[in-house]
Amino acid sequence: MNTTQTRLDNPALFAILSSLADNKQAVGRRYAYWCNGAPALEAAVAAAAMTQDELGHARTLYPLLDDFVQADPVQVVPETRTLRYHLAYLDHDFAGWSDFVATNFLFDTALTTFFEAAQNSTYEPLRQRSRKIIQEERIHLMHGEGWIRRLGKSGGSVKRTLGASLAALWDETLCWFGPNDDTTMHNLYQAEIIDATPDMLRSRYLQKIMPTLTSSGFAVPAILNDQQWEASEVLPWSRWDSVTRRLGGEREHGL
Amino acid sequence: MSETDIHAVVPTTPTQQGTPDIVWHVYARRKYDEPLHEIGNVMADDVELAKVYARSIYDEFSWVEMIIMPRASIVTVISS
Numbered sequence: 001m002n003t004t005q006t007r008l009d010n011p012a013l014f015a016i017l018s019s020l021a022d023n024k025q026a027v028g029r030r031y032a033y034w035c036n037g038a039p040a041l042e043a044a045v046a047a048a049a050m051t052q053d054e055l056g057h058a059r060t061l062y063p064l065l066d067d068f069v070q071a072d073p074v075q076v077v078p079e080t081r082t083l084r085y086h087l088a089y090l091d092h093d094f095a096g097w098s099d100f101v102a103t104n105f106l107f108d109t110a111l112t113t114f115f116e117a118a119q120n121s122t123y124e125p126l127r128q129r130s131r132k133i134i135q136e137e138r139i140h141l142m143h144g145e146g147w148i149r150r151l152g153k154s155g156g157s158v159k160r161t162l163g164a165s166l167a168a169l170w171d172e173t174l175c176w177f178g179p180n181d182d183t184t185m186h187n188l189y190q191a192e193i194i195d196a197t198p199d200m201l202r203s204r205y206l207q208k209i210m211p212t213l214t215s216s217g218f219a220v221p222a223i224l225n226d227q228q229w230e231a232s233e234v235l236p237w238s239r240w241d242s243v244t245r246r247l248g249g250e251r252e253h254g255l
Numbered sequence: 256m257s258e259t260d261i262h263a264v265v266p267t268t269p270t271q272q273g274t275p276d277i278v279w280h281v282y283a284r285r286k287y288d289e290p291l292h293e294i295g296n297v298m299a300d301d302v303e304l305a306k307v308y309a310r311s312i313y314d315e316f317s318w319v320e321m322i323i324m325p326r327a328s329i330v331t332v333i334s335s
Binding site: 040043045048049139142143145146149153 | 276297298299300301303304306307308310311312314
């Protein structure tokens with residue numbers, strides 16, 4: 001419990017840190033299940049390494065919540081936290097390896113896109129953590145890209161299953177950045193805590209993932225417009241909760 | 256040797272997904288005054304996944320250098 005230093009009063013930063021910590025924790029928990037069940041021994045070891053990384057990222061983020069006047073002591077510790085600011089997709093265990101790959105490639109990369117925008121943050125604790133997290137996430141992206149290519153080459157039902165997992169996670173991942181008038185993200189942008197608006201973040205993210213998806217033959221709702229990838233369908237903002245940054249409605253499993 | 260050549264020549268092991276894996280030998284060293292030595296191998300169908308696996312599996316030391324090489328690139332000088 002922070003009893004000595006002055007607490008910060010920044011609801012937007014508190015909200016996004018809560019979401020980042022909960023999502024890292026949830027991703028780590030879902031990855032952990034596959035340390036024994038991955039389709040290859042090497043993939044199981046990689047899953048274990050990534051699990052450690054994700055849970056470690058969560059462990060470095062939760063303590064920051066205690067620095068804010070918005071903090072409830074029960075809610076800043078993962079063991080007692082009852083709020084769930086992670087994606088609805090992560091509410092349940094992965095139905096198969098394809099869900100793991102989709103989360104690794106789509107959602108983990110989305111969070112990394114945010115951390116990249118915070119590398120020069122005016123909020124020093126986030127700046128420090130972002131630089132470290134980005135270093136560790138490089139290998140996670142390599143893993144995700146490798147499995148997208150691998151399952152894409154397999155074709156048939158294997159490829160279709162991964163396609164379904166990607167489709168199930170797509171909207172909620174793109175929504176996580178918020179609509180372009182999202183108050184939380186705009187407050188962070190104006191305070192130079194991050195260096196991009198929601199649309200800029202989404203654009204950076206799509207530039208990163210689309211080459212792998214298209215070269216592996218996966219169709220997602222994105223189009224190339226004047227050499228920039230954009231979402232080609234309107235995102236379901238009516239189902240999106242701006243506090244929890246989750247999509248409402250039932251999640252469809254990859255299988 | 257290109258990746259295409261590797262897939263054409265190397266005896267590979269089929270995976271559950273039906274995509275053949277390549278065996279990659281992993282070499283590393285802990286100090287700059289040591290030579291690179293083989294520490295094991297990994298199986299992956301592309302070089303990027305092989306790099307991920309090598310780093311994840313062989314992380315018991317703080318290596319100053321690690322390389323991987325496909326088994327097909329090994330040239331026998333004296334056969335056993």
